[in-house]
Amino acid sequence: MIIKHAAKEALVIVLAAVVVAIAVYAIRPDKIGIPVAVRTGSEDADHAAQPAMPSGFSEIALDETKRLFDANAAIFVDARQDVDFDAGHIRGARNLVFADQDRWLPDFLATTDPATVIITYCDGEHCHLAPELADLLFFNGFDHVFYLKNGWTRWRESGFPVE
Secondary structure: OHHHHHHHHHHHHHHHHHHHHHHHHHHOOOOOOOOOEOOOOOOOHHHHOOOOOEOEEEEOOHHHHHHHHHOOOOEEEEOOOHHHHHHOOEOOOEEOOHHHHHHHHHHHHHHOOOOOEEEEEOOOOOOOHHHHHHHHHHOOOOOEEEEEOOHHHHHHHOOOOEO
16 A cells, blocks of 8 residues: 555656646747758858858768858867877868867857858867867757867878868
């Protein structure tokens, strides 16, 4: 009898938690979701030929990264420390270090359109800096953020433009 009563109470608590979770999720501005193609319907003819960019942040392929670079259609952001950036980086990239976000994030938010395509990169197969930075930018309102895994090495070894 006691076990049956405890099981009913546990079930009620679990159901209440699920209802509260659904209600909170419904009002959150940063919902988790599957990236979707974004089209506003107001694109001009030049943009109509471009494929829609997914919303969210995710890994991007090297060939797609190069296509966006050649089209000057993205901001490239090096997530490595200043000394590594100064030693070499993708041509035109900006250096934004996650740990120093208090220094650069307010200005970046104020001067960068949230619809801008942003590609973050770092160096090494297991480097976490680029995905962390992509996550930070996405959750600060940027809709099209990608990270290039082992970006610096792969970019450089492919002979693409560097500084």
